[in-house]
Amino acid sequence: GAGVSQSPSNKVTEKGKDVELRCxxxxxxxxxxxxxxSLGQGLEFLIYFQGNSAPDKSGLPSDRFSAERTxxxxxxxxxxxxxxxxxxxxxxxxxxxxxxxxTQYFGPGTRLLVL
Amino acid sequence: GESVGLHLPTLSVQEGDNSIINxxxxxxxxxxxxxxxxxxxxxxxxxxDIRSNMDKRQGQRVTxxxxxxxxxxxxxxxxxxxxxxxxxxxxxxxxxxxxxxxxFGAGTRLAVHP
Numbered sequence: 001g002a003g004v005s006q007s008p009s010n011k012v013t014e015k016g017k018d019v020e021l022r023c024x025x026x027x028x029x030x031x032x033x034x035x036x037x038s039l040g041q042g043l044e045f046l047i048y049f050q051g052n053s054a055p056d057k058s059g060l061p062s063d064r065f066s067a068e069r070t071x072x073x074x075x076x077x078x079x080x081x082x083x084x085x086x087x088x089x090x091x092x093x094x095x096x097x098x099x100x101x102x103t104q105y106f107g108p109g110t111r112l113l114v115l
Numbered sequence: 116g117e118s119v120g121l122h123l124p125t126l127s128v129q130e131g132d133n134s135i136i137n138x139x140x141x142x143x144x145x146x147x148x149x150x151x152x153x154x155x156x157x158x159x160x161x162x163x164d165i166r167s168n169m170d171k172r173q174g175q176r177v178t179x180x181x182x183x184x185x186x187x188x189x190x191x192x193x194x195x196x197x198x199x200x201x202x203x204x205x206x207x208x209x210x211x212x213x214x215x216x217x218x219f220g221a222g223t224r225l226a227v228h229p
Contacts, residue, residue: 004158035219040123042204042219043159056216091158103149104217106158 002026004107006092012113013082021077021110025094032075033104034067037089046090049075082114123202125224134192136223138205143186145207149217150179150190154201162190162203192225200227 005024013019025032034046045059049069060066064082069075079086089111093104128134140148146167151159165172165179165188172179178191188205202224206217 040221042221043206043217045216045218048216093158103161103164106151106160108156108158 004092004094004105006090006107006110008110009108010111010113012115014115015084016081018078018080019082019112021079021090021112023075023077023092023094023107025073025075025092026096026105027073029094029096029105030072031095031102031104032069033093033095034075034077035091035093036061037091037109039088043091046077079112082112084114087112087114123222123224125226127226127228128195130195130197130227130229132195134190134195134199134225134227136190136192136203136225138188138190138220138223140186140188140205140207140220141218142207142209143183145209145218147208148179148181148188149206149208150177150188151204151206151219152199152201153204153222159204195225195227197227197229200225 004026007022011019030051032049035043036046037043047060047067048056064080067075067077089109091106091109093106095102095104126136149164150162152162153159163174163177163179165181170181176193180189192199202222204222205220208217
């Protein structure tokens with residue numbers, strides 16, 4: 001079956017512009033995660049959605065970052081007034097929440113470059 | 116193409132040798148650990164996991180060892196192949212509100228030479 005997909009695969013924008021990044025999780029997966037990966041770094045947790053529960057936004061670095069998940073499926077990560085330090089790979093993952101152990105399946109990422 | 120983690124620690128091995136990638140985790144109460152492999156331009160791919168009530172788990176050509184005493188995790192790859200070249204991340208799941216919030220390490224680049 002299809003894995004996690006993300007679009008666009010690459011995005012170049014100018015400082016100060018807004019960007020939207022999209023994630024299509026695996027069908028039926030109830031949990032969805034956004035991570036940021038800067039060059040030479042590990043994965044930094046941004047936000048987590050689980051079913052109809054309120055999302056965990058504790059990893060969002062500033063109020064310029066927001067995310068939505070519509071209909072329990074597709075998610076959009078929005079970065080407003082982008083800054084050069086926002087340049088990174090933004091990864092989305094989904095999982096079938098089973099409480100104890102679960103595997104997060106990652107998409108290929110969106111490579112964002114802010115000029 | 117773009118590389119992930121240009122400044123990561125690198126382990127260089129010869130094709131056919133065994134590789135050992137090490138990871139120190141941070142939370143002694145973490146109960147679940149995962150290794151991911153990330154090839155250039157791709158998202159991380161699950162390799163193997165282990166729960167804290169185990170100290171060893173084997174998969175196909177891979178073995179994960181967990182030493183809770185020193186908070187150390189290792190990934191052993193047998194008969195390393197060129198296709199194993201990638202960045203490897205360990206992740207831990209610390210005690211939390213009940214979901215799978217993983218904390219990732221910085222990663223190690225594995226370079227396999229023919």
